[in-house]
Amino acid sequence: MYPKVGSPKKVTMKWLDKAFAPLKDYLDAHHPENAKAIMGWMTYKGNFDDLYCYENRMTQGYIEFDRSGQLIRCSDNALDHEYELGYERIPVKTESIHPNVDRWIDRTVSAKKADIFREELRLFLQHVWGPMANYDFSDLKANYPLQGSGSPYCLYVYPSRFSKMIAFQFVGDEIVEKNCSLREYQKFEKSEREFMYQGWHLVTLIREFLAFEPDLSTTREVVRKGCEWADMRIDENTEFVLTAEARRMLEELEKEESKK
Structure with a gap:
């Protein structure tokens, strides 16, 4: 009988071995030649009702075992492990980096976050936001x-003086590969929903979206469209310019109010 697996405060190799034990034993017994390749695509979804549940990240196929290791359910595509993208991914080559890119990172981003996300930030600022902002990053903030x-596994960047409420979420490997606790992943998901609830347009970015073509071109288009779709930023400093017709109507309303 496999022991029950709860949500850890911190993901460790010991916890991962316990969580994936039923799946690993099954693959070693029935798919020994492809076990390692299949495991690379599988995500542990939880231990519910004495069932161990796993999902294939690419196909979303499920496979489940009971505590004895007996196979309960397996989708047709749960154990798929060979995929073709259908197009060639070409690494992005950068001849030179604008001096404002590294200057902004060093001045604005914490040393810890810069160590983690420097590659993604350089690609984003050089190839995506830089051309849109003429490489003027003076209004970019690097906080939540x-x-x-x-x-804690993400870096949030947003233009504070831009007319639209748009933010960029750089996601760390812990979230992408789900090498974090359930509670930490739920906090990540809650944060994404909070942006939506408060009217922000959130663009999620991972290294692969920026380091290869045609993914980078797609990301550039997503950001451009995001700027169009984002809600207007309205605060106490926002200026509203009325048309002549609107001013005339406002004056008439004020006159009517004064007669009452």
């Missing part, structure tokens, strides 16, 4: 713009 702290 909402109340609270967001996910």
Whole structure:
């Protein structure tokens, strides 16, 4: 009988071995030649009702075992492990980096976050946001713009003086590969929902979206469209310019109010 697996405060190799034990033993017994390749695509979904549940990240196929290791359910595509993208991914080559890119990172981003996300930030600032902002990053902030702290495994960047409420979420490997606790992943998901609830347009970025073509071109288009779709930023400093017709109507309303 396999022991029950709870949500850890911190993901360790010991916990991972316990969580994936039923799947690993099954693959070693029935698919020994492809066990390692299949495991690379599988995500542990939880231990519910004495069932161990796993999902294939690419196909979303499920496979489940009971505590004895007996196979309960397996989708047709749960154990798929060979995929073709259908197009060639070409690494992005950067001849030179604008001096404002590294200057902004060093001045604005914490040393810890810069160590983790420097590659993604350089690609994003050089190839995506830089051309849109003429490489002027003076209004870019590198912190969580909402109340609270967001996910500790993400870096949040947003233009503070831009007319639209748009933010960029750089996601760390712990979230992408789900090598974090369930509670930490739920905090990440809650943070994403909070942006939506408060009217922000959130663009999620991972290294692969920026380091290869045609993914980079797609990301550039997503950001451009995001800027169009984002809600207007309205605060106490926002200026509204009325048309002549609107001013005339406002004056008439004020006159009517004064007669009462």
